[in-house]
Amino acid sequence: MAEEQDEKDVAVSEESLKVPAKDGYENELRVFRSAKASTPGPLIVLYHGGGCILGSPTMVADVARWLVKKYNAVVAAPAYRLAPEHVFPTSGNDAWDTFSWVAKNATTTLRSDPSKGFIIGGVSAGATMSIIIAHLARDNKVEPKITGVYSACGSIRPRDINDMEPKYRERYLSRDQKECIYNPVLSKEMSDFMAACYQADTKSKLYAPLMWPDGEGHKGFPRIYQQVCGRDPGRDEVFIFEDILKGLGVETKTDLYLGLPHCFWIGLKSLPEGKRWERDTVDGIGWLLRP
Numbered sequence: 673m674a675e676e677q678d679e680k681d682v683a684v685s686e687e688s689l690k691v692p693a694k695d696g697y698e699n700e701l702r703v704f705r706s707a708k709a710s711t712p713g714p715l716i717v718l719y720h721g722g723g724c725i726l727g728s729p730t731m732v733a734d735v736a737r738w739l740v741k742k743y744n745a746v747v748a749a750p751a752y753r754l755a756p757e758h759v760f761p762t763s764g765n766d767a768w769d770t771f772s773w774v775a776k777n778a779t780t781t782l783r784s785d786p787s788k789g790f791i792i793g794g795v796s797a798g799a800t801m802s803i804i805i806a807h808l809a810r811d812n813k814v815e816p817k818i819t820g821v822y823s824a825c826g827s828i829r830p831r832d833i834n835d836m837e838p839k840y841r842e843r844y845l846s847r848d849q850k851e852c853i854y855n856p857v858l859s860k861e862m863s864d865f866m867a868a869c870y871q872a873d874t875k876s877k878l879y880a881p882l883m884w885p886d887g888e889g890h891k892g893f894p895r896i897y898q899q900v901c902g903r904d905p906g907r908d909e910v911f912i913f914e915d916i917l918k919g920l921g922v923e924t925k926t927d928l929y930l931g932l933p934h935c936f937w938i939g940l941k942s943l944p945e946g947k948r949w950e951r952d953t954v955d956g957i958g959w960l961l962r963p
Contacts, residue, residue, distance in 0.1 A: 793822025
């Protein structure tokens with residue numbers, strides 16, 4: 673999975689901070705804000721993808737700059753330790769530790785105004801992290817409260833398919849469909865390699881959050897905007913998750929990219945659908961930020 677080019681924008685001010693994890697390791701946090709605006713804007717946290725074995729905040733830097741210019745947002749893009757040097761659950765723990773620091777320092781060090789919106793989101797593995805963190809933040813009563821979640825091709829696996837209601841089990845097909853397993857961006861070989869490096873506990877809620885086991889399940893989850901690709905192995909999880917949330921009264925919005933593979937805008941940049949994805953991303957996060 674290639675990373676985006678990191679082209680700076682004179683309208684966006686950037687800085688790099690160091691945020692300590694619980695074990696003392698310091699992760700990078702790239703912060704993007706308007707170079708001109710004097711009024712604090714909403715706070716958005718964006719986690720990069722890469723299957724927890726590769727990637728960096730550079731992967732979401734362009735998105736961060738779009739959001740700064742469109743919404744005067746303060747965007748924080750965390751790094752986290754990667755496998756195989758750091759296996760599961762290190763990356764997720766780092767993501768949570770950085771989120772906790774961001775929440776505590778939202779109005780001080782980060783100079784944002786989360787009352788205008790506090791969004792967390794990400795791409796691929798970063799999207800999955802965001803969904804997990806939203807549950808943890810609710811369960812731990814973190815303030816300020818998250819007001820929205822952005823998930824671009826996040827995997828929301830169940831720990832056990834038998835945990836799902838029969839009506840959902842019947843719809844859960846994409847993990848076994850050949851057109852999803854064998855796709856031109858995230859091949860089966862790459863998926864297997866990532867899994868071998870990451871060494872996840874597949875029964876952990878920190879890996880498979882679809883049927884969240886603690887507290888009130890998905891009750892009280894923030895509104896969520898999801899992007900899903902038609903040839904993504906995790907496709908059906910997104911729609912099942914959406915149905916569950918709607919049944920609980922959670923606001924949801926989902927954009928589907930028919931016939932396209934996981935994170936096509938990164939791996940297949942020449943496709944014209946990439947421009948649609950850019951527009952959808954900015955508009956979808958705008959939907960999350962509305963009062």
